[in-house]
Amino acid sequence: MKVFLAVDLGAGSGRVLAGRTDFESLELEDVHRFENPATDLPGGLVWNPVGLHREILHGLRLAVRKYGDRIAALGIDTWGVDFALLDAQGRLLGLPHQYRDPRTDGMEEECERRFGNARIYASTGIMPFFLNTSHQLVAEAVRGGAALTHASHLVMMPDLFAYWLTGRIMVERTNASTTQLFSPATNDWAWDVIEGLGLPRRIFGEVVAPGTPLGELRPEVAAEVGGRFPVIATATHDTAAAVAGIPGEGNYAFLSSGTWSIIGAELPEPILTDEAFTVGWANELGVEGTTRFLRNISGGWLFQECQRHWAGEGEELSFDELSALAGDAEAFTAFVDPDHDDLASPGNMPSKIAEFCRRTGQPVPASKGSILRVAVESIALKHRIRFRQLRDLTGRDLDRIHMGGGGSRNTLLTQAIADACQTPVHAGPVEATACGNLIVQMVATGDLPDIAAGRRLIARAEPPKIFEPQRPESWNEPAARFAALLKTDD
Missing domain, CATH: 3.30.420.40 (ATPase, nucleotide binding domain)
Incomplete structure (x- = not known):
């Protein structure tokens, strides 16, 4: 049986799971669970991405010990809207804020003033909401945040961890679509909204489709976890x-x-x-x-x-x-x-x-x-x-x-x-997110023909x-x- 790994991070906890499958049946096994608390610091409510990366690596080490070369691929999913900023050398600029951080208070009105919320919806299909990536970025622009001033790349949370594992900087499309800065009609960044809100174009880079191979683990990561396998940009x-x-x-x-x-x-x-x-x-x-x-x-x-x-x-x-x-x-x-x-x-x-x-x-x-x-x-x-x-x-x-x-x-x-x-x-299924993460990987590796086949596999595993x-x-x-x-x- 092949093994596909899913890193599933929620706004409170995270886990590394394994999906063992012969493509007629699917069995999920927990490999590692850990907490993901936000911390209220003087600069705001923030995540600890370095700690999460350490937990992911620990989970991958455990998976390699248990499954060895049966591991076919890895995919990472997280909640939407939250992001990290990187400089031109790919270095993290500050700690990513948690979506409930109060710095977005008043930003719906600010977005209305700058561009108009109805116009934003017509371009992005996303409603104004306090936790939107757009509101968070406008809040950074309003207060002249140093991270935004010096940023060269915006990556969503799952893309940050994929970058640290593979070295590739990109944004996966399903998560990009949560930002209120992406056009579902053109499958590209909503440049009219980005410019209208006064956000820097330079930070919005390559967007990839769910199921895109990102490459194998970096040699340093592979040495640390004890194995090497590809990372797939699943439905992140x-x-x-x-x-x-x-x-x-x-x-x-x-x-x-x-x-x-x-x-x-x-x-x-x-x-x-x-x-x-x-x-x-x-x-x-x-x-x-x-x-x-x-x-x-x-x-x-x-x-x-x-x-x-x-x-x-x-x-x-x-x-x-x-x-x-x-x-x-x-x-x-x-x-x-x-x-x-x-x-x-x-x-x-x-x-x-x-x-x-x-x-x-x-x-x-x-x-x-x-x-x-x-x-x-x-x-x-x-x-x-x-x-x-x-x-x-x-x-x-x-x-x-x-x-x-x-x-x-x-x-x-x-x-x-x-x-x-x-x-x-x-x-x-109860584990719908993990199952979806896994079947997108299976389609990407060619082991399943399409998502419909993956859904049938899930229904057999958990009617x-x-x-x-x-x-x-x-x-x-x-x-x-x-x-x-x-x-x-x-």
Whole structure:
């Protein structure tokens, strides 16, 4: 069996996984897991890329010891929007900022003043959002940051690690498309936007398609890890990898469920209409020339922040325990907007949920279960709104939702989404991002003919679990209350 390695970095943790396959079956094995905390320094909220590189090398050493020359390739995926700046010699200029760093406060208005957010959308298909790469770069320009002044190259986070492994500087297309500085129509940087925002052209370099071979490990790296193998620019944006790894066919909506819940559809062309802009849908690029027409919902974030807060108070609760508490609580007592600014930042999330309910004149949840139940039902009802928008904007009769990622383990939430959307949900794989990363590599090496074959391989390895709607009509009245709440609390 051949072995393909996936480095999967999230905004909180990372891992090196191995996919063992004979191309009829696929087995995933954890090789190394590690933490990826952001650090709040005097200069802002930043990542530690050198520490992450060290963890990646350790994972590769472990993989080489275990699998030896069976390793066929390596691919790296991370979250989107965050980036590093390099000088002309390829040296890192400062620590990359974390996307929640507050330096982007006011940058949506600054981008509107410099170029216009509707014009930016018409070129890039990406909505204005505080975490966008464009907003981060404009913030650097406004404050006269030394790193931007001296930079020669911008690389996204997975591209930084690929560069350190191979010596090749490039940006992979799926991650470039998250920047709000890339045109899905031309498959090139959106030069009109870059110039209009006053950003230096020189830092925007070569863009490569997902599946592009980047070369083998540098000799120094190969000596350190004990082996040498090629690195593939997989679908380096974790959502693009997750969508590639969701085994859907026909008229379906994809749902990548993790910290963010991301719902959308794969399309042959972007949708850059005024209507799509008005209701906030984005166009990111996928594998095999597709557009991922999508909308973010702050999903697992609410659960994770509640879990983190209670752990800080000395009560460690597993994901299954949280789901059980929510399942035992009374239904449809109150709702929050999962995407409201008041719930977007880290902190005491149970208190924030309770305060939202109090401020909007709803019953205030007091127990852990009732707080979690409010979160689950609110997330499901937000999916209902977005799913219906998706059908309207694409003109497609989407007859099911294919859900991948860690959220697919939450059976309470998955069933709630099926009920609220009145549509079957096919759940799995849990490791959609890793699976997508791996099959893009397999296509690149010629071991699989296309992504469709890779998706069939994934479905054989982990057949989706189907959640049919149960009493979906019971969600109609709560949905009306939820919609009214959003209108009054915009």
